[in-house]
Amino acid sequence: MSERPYRIFEAFLASKRMLTPHMARLTFGGEQIADMTTRAPDQRIKLFFPKADGTPPAIPNRADWYEIYKSISPAERAPMRTYTIRSLDAGARELVVDFVMHGDNGPASRWAMYAEPGDRIQISAPNRRFDGVIGGFDWEPPAGLSQLLLIADETALPAAAGILEEIAGGNAKPATQAFIEVPSEADVIDLPQWDGLSLAWLPRGKDDHAYGAQMIAAAGAAVIPASVLGADTMELEAIDVDHDTLWDRAETIDNAFYGWIAGETAAVSRIRTLFIKEKRIDRRHLTMMGYWRHGKVRA
Ligand SMILES: Cc1cc2nc3c(=O)[nH]c(=O)nc-3n(C[C@H](O)[C@H](O)[C@H](O)COP(=O)(O)OP(=O)(O)OC[C@H]3O[C@@H](n4cnc5c(N)ncnc54)[C@H](O)[C@@H]3O)c2cc1C
Incomplete structure (x- = not known):
């Protein structure tokens, strides 16, 4: 075979x-x-x-x-x-x-x-027996990355935790801002720490049940290097969050900044508009993925 x-x-x-x-x-x-x-x-x-x-x-x-x-x-x-x-x-x-x-x-x-x-x-x-390019992942930061922004909800926490563990085990560590939205304070898990990692847990808690609201707020407050802001407005295809797949993959243009953002699709879509249309971040620095859609079955 x-x-x-x-x-x-x-x-x-x-x-x-x-x-x-x-x-x-x-x-x-x-x-x-x-x-x-x-x-x-x-x-x-x-x-x-x-x-x-x-x-x-x-x-x-x-x-x-x-x-x-x-x-x-x-x-x-x-x-x-x-x-x-x-x-x-x-x-x-x-x-x-x-x-x-x-x-x-x-x-x-x-x-x-x-x-x-x-x-x-x-x-x-x-498949371990396949010796070509396997694919099926999106975490591909540029070599020698300076600044990483990680925004995730609980569905993307397994990936985000693995990313932070990989960086912690490596030599050159990018300055990292990580924002992780979870259902409650009790859903915080142990993750590695290092100088240069700023990790914020964002529990939704009892009062605010809006999935993704805290991810969106965190995106607005994230520190983005000036060198990637103010890009000439780039085409941004509209996304129907209930039907379309939201899957933007970064392209390596330099190692200044890389954003890996995944979670509820409407929240990621809002962050996508904020980053690309409003802050005018060059989208080639951004990997943004809708992992699930609140209220919909997206098999
Ligand atoms: C690349 C990728 C990797 C993923 N990795 C993980 C992972 O490691 N662990 C993980 O738990 N999920 C992960 N997800 C998300 C997972 O695929 C979805 O949450 C999926 O919808 C769960 O299927 P289900 O059968 O439980 O619910 P579905 O039948 O898909 O949905 C039924 C209802 O449940 C709601 N729903 C679905 N997920 C959630 C949720 N997390 N919280 C609240 N309501 C929800 C839907 O909106 C819908 O109303 C990943 C998704 C992608 C695209």
Whole structure:
């Protein structure tokens, strides 16, 4: 069989524990995880859950699986959702994924609530046996980066935590501003610290339930280097946050500044307008991604 960059893996839930009131850490096992790999802290994967009637997912591990998947009506096929590899130990056949527990209103969050060790799922993830460019991640800061701005909500916290851990373990550390919106103060997790990291947790708390409001406020207050401000107004395609995918990827033009922003789509869209239209940041410095949409199912 010729190898593909991503393939379908069979896996089972090995263990589950609550990291915080709204975040569960699920560890998956399975012999095939020996062939999984990851290239970046925001490496994305697709998880396939059992259908509503409990039938386990049965996605064929072949190149045209997505065509087959799309040909089945949404009600009849296994729900698919996007997650982040929090950590992978292929040798130990262990994949860790952190799930936001937002209730039983979605198949992924519901499965994470009720799943028990031994329950099976399928995963589309990077294939260690493929020797070309795998892709599937967006954290690609320029070498020798001077200044990093990281804005995330809890769905992008697994990636943001991995990014901060990667920087902490490296030599040259950019001056970093990180703003992380979480449901409550109890959802703050331990992250590495270093001189030059300014990390602000933004709990929504009891009074302000507007998803993303604090990310938007933080974006307005972030310190942006003057050299990237005042770009000639660049084209900004309008985004329909309920239907379109918001996925802007930075291009490397210099190492002055890099923004990695991910979370609720309407919030990221507002930050995108603020940064590109109002502050006139050269958008080639910005990676901005809508990870989910409040009130909508965006499978
Ligand atoms: C590249 C990428 C990486 C991601 N990584 C992670 C990750 O590592 N961990 C993680 O938890 N999520 C992650 N997400 C977000 C995750 O895919 C969505 O939250 C997804 O909608 C969850 O599916 P669901 O079946 O639980 O809910 P859905 O069926 O998709 O939605 C049902 C309802 O729940 C609401 N909803 C969905 N997510 C949330 C939420 N977080 N809080 C409150 N309400 C919500 C929807 O608006 C909708 O009304 C990632 C998304 C992307 C694009």
